Amino acid sequence: MARMKKETGIQESLMGLIHQYKKNIRHAVNARELGLTGMHVRVINILARLPKSEATANELVKLLGRDKAQIARLLKELIFNGLVTKQENPLDKRSQLLVLTEQGKQLTQTIKQAEQQILAQMQAGLTPEELSLFNQITLKMMNNLNR
Amino acid sequence: MARMKKETGIQESLMGLIHQYKKNIRHAVNARELGLTGMHVRVINILARLPKSEATANELVKLLGRDKAQIARLLKELIFNGLVTKQENPLDKRSQLLVLTEQGKQLTQTIKQAEQQILAQMQAGLTPEELSLFNQITLKMMNNLNR
DNA sequence: TTATTTGGTAGATAATGTCAACTAATTTAT
């Protein structure tokens, strides 16, 4: 990708960054032969961060900001691959708790390692303050649009 | 999408932002019944910014950071819809110059207007300095990954 | 001159994504 200039617009900068990031993740995951896609990785990551590594599908829909049909399919695949299991949700008979299996949890370490490498490269030369500010602005923009 | 917290990771913030942005663009474009997809819009925008509104396919590949097969298809569709035409490239017989038609140029105004609205919403409450810094960091990150 | 690389086209397929329909459970309204 051409070295992007400032005048191109902030949205193009963002598109370029995300595309590059996703590409790096995909290559890292493929290189480790994990048999996962980018979205699988994201679901696993989200679950790994949650208390007890569990959430309902609807919670994942909200956390990932994706359509429930897509989330259902991703979960179905992760369940099929033994990385996630379903458990009864005592609070609501319509839903189940999606939980990382032991296999899923172990995979998390591999994924984390790969991600950290890419993030480190991406953030090279930036101070903690810059990164913090960047993240804050990102969140603010997202929330601005999400209303 | 759940109000995203800081601890989720910068990459998730970015994913959330871009997803929301794309969604807003898609809705705006659909509402105006332009019959375009997000990627069409981006190609048109890039061409509109270039001197003489023209570029070779390969230049677009570089500017958009996308695979040449994808770009070829997008261009094919835009040509079919009369928004872009092909002209001989005097410098290289293998390639042609892709140029916005009058129709394409006029469409650019509509697209720009829609985009500006969304960008304004997205950037509400942020100072020019913050935005400038944000864009610089974005570009730096992208270039960090693009090596 | 020959070998290699490059620009573009199209095949084949994967990944991501949306809208709709449906059923059962839950919540809200009467």
Next chain:
DNA sequence: ATAAATTAGTTGACATTATCTACCAAATAA
């Protein structure tokens, strides 16, 4: 208490975005 409305999840159908490959002709390198 009962009926109406909403919601959680599943699946169908399809759109959009994206990648890798093969190929041919033109351009470049050896």
